[in-house]
Amino acid sequence: MAKYDKESTYRTNLGPWGWLTLILGSALTIFQLYTAYRGAYVSLIQGAVHLGAALCLVYLMYPVKSSLTQKRGIAWYDVILAAASLYANFYIIQNYERLINEAIIFGFSYMDQIVATAGIILLLEATRRVVGLPIVIIAILALLYGLFGNYIPIIGHAGYDWPTLATEMFFSSSSIFGIPIQISSTYIYLFLFFGVILVKTNIGQFFNDIALRLTGRYTGGTAKAAVAASGLQGMVSGSSVANTVGSGSFTIPMMKNAGFKPHFAAASEASASTGGQLMPPIMGAAAFIMASYTGIPYNEIIVIAIIPALLYFTGVFLGTHFEARKQGIRGLTKEELPKTNKLAKRLDLFLPLVIIIGFLLAGYTPTYAALFAIGTAFVISFFRRETRMSLKGIVKLLEEGARTALPVIAACATAGIIAGTVTTTGLGPKIAGGIIDLAQGQFFLVMFFTMIACIILGMGLPTTANYVVTATMAAPALLAFDVPVIAVHMFVFYFGIVADITPPVCLAAYAGAGIAGANPMKAGVTAVKLAIAAFIIPYVFVSQPILLLQGDANVLNVSIGVVTALLGMASISAAMIGYFVTKVNWLERLVLLAGGLMLVYPNYIISLIGLGVFGGVAAIQYIRNKRADSKRQKERSQ
Incomplete structure (x- = not known):
């Protein structure tokens, strides 16, 4: 570590x-x-x-x-x-x-x-x-x-x-x-302490076992289990790097043993751990600060963030699936999976997470939700020998809760210096004006330059500080346009977070590569391929806010937007990995990439064209695969 x-x-x-x-x-x-x-x-x-x-x-x-x-x-x-x-x-x-x-x-x-x-x-x-x-x-x-x-x-x-x-x-x-340390001293500390309890009582290991049982038997199941488990634990940790190291010590060797190449195992863990910071209800603790900055209630923000987070993890899942198919990596046998009856006896360990989500959606404050979840996790830990803590263990738990929070507290206070200077001197609007002038008022270029600024500003920063810096220094450029405030803040939040897997300063990928014994830069490039959704989805929800349940967000429009985005993610992931129904050549990669981008573009006609392109490549791949199967069967029969 x-x-x-x-x-x-x-x-x-x-x-x-x-x-x-x-x-x-x-x-x-x-x-x-x-x-x-x-x-x-x-x-x-x-x-x-x-x-x-x-x-x-x-x-x-x-x-x-x-x-x-x-x-x-x-x-x-x-x-x-x-x-x-x-x-x-x-x-x-x-x-x-x-x-x-x-x-x-x-x-x-x-x-x-x-x-x-x-x-x-x-x-x-x-x-x-x-x-x-x-x-x-x-x-x-x-x-x-x-x-x-x-x-x-x-x-x-x-x-x-x-x-x-x-x-x-x-x-x-x-x-x-200011706001960052105020939020840290009320909400964030409690949720970080909740995460410590999950680890110390081995409830976190239960999440790993559940993820492995649900996905382990499918193609590339170990990688899919790692993605699910790291996503669950990562949303509480507040650090992409810490979660990569903590979860990766278990998941990366498991993926390597299944047949995944070391750099891919490292990239899978890094992309999933980074994505955990984007996952409601906790979002690496940045959601609390976002609620203060935007004026949108916290329990609404966690609902707004669901669709983008699901799209992100769908993209990572598809990437691991296509890579497993490409490498011929099958799932685990029934004997290798955690036993269903044993897991069923431990389902009560899900109760703390259920309480947090339930209390938040019911309108309770994050403080009470965290307190009840902490109390629940503490009480149920005494029901089993493997989760029970001694008096000494409880005291050490209190100390560990403080130690875990130290990086976030220091980062929030230092981010307060940056935010305070930006506010006091009026630097934010000046940076926004510079970005707009550089883009000559072109909205797409403003988004692109803001993305670059967020990735640079987010390098090496913990989640909460990352969001504070990007929200105060980069967000004003997009706020100058007619974009919903939550879409702007989610945009800078996403690109600040993916700095942890974006070369050359991809700290989460470096950490995963160190555990896997892989080339760090190769792991970083692969992590970007797996997490490609995070580089596309923010453009989509700024241009099409219905994915954030804004604007004309009725059931039909949201459903169409989600379906086309999912198909687009599948097409783009296949292009990134180089495998769809079967291996794809470079021309098919380019066509799949173009079709995927058209599918996620917020325009029905362009999305329909993208659907046709996607379906056409799928049909060609299917026919080629059938012919190859027939040829192999004839050769075997001879």
């Missing part, structure tokens, strides 16, 4: 300091559960407790260099940094009334400025340790833009002095303690 996942490069031997991280991590989790049940404090105080405890834990658990993770104990300077992080955020709580009332009118003191500066530096260094450099570099560039905007042509602004900028970043509820 530590080799391929930045979030897993934490100290493994804390020595006597282990008790402190255990107490502090458990206290943070208990605080989150308590405020979820009794109600959160005002945003600045809730966020300060949340971020202060998290940064303190980061410095205690994550060394300055990943090579030091095996060294016993904690360096003295990390203890000082941990204490400083705790103090900087406690300072907000201690001086809350003065900071929000007097300081805004009479100005911030020198001590305020020192604490704000220290808080920003401590946050950026902690984020570098636990998340990586990409988001830190973007945040530093945002701060430099805020400081020296008056020297920048075209997209410049009046500029801020450092004391003003620093105090605005650290003491307001619109930057570091």
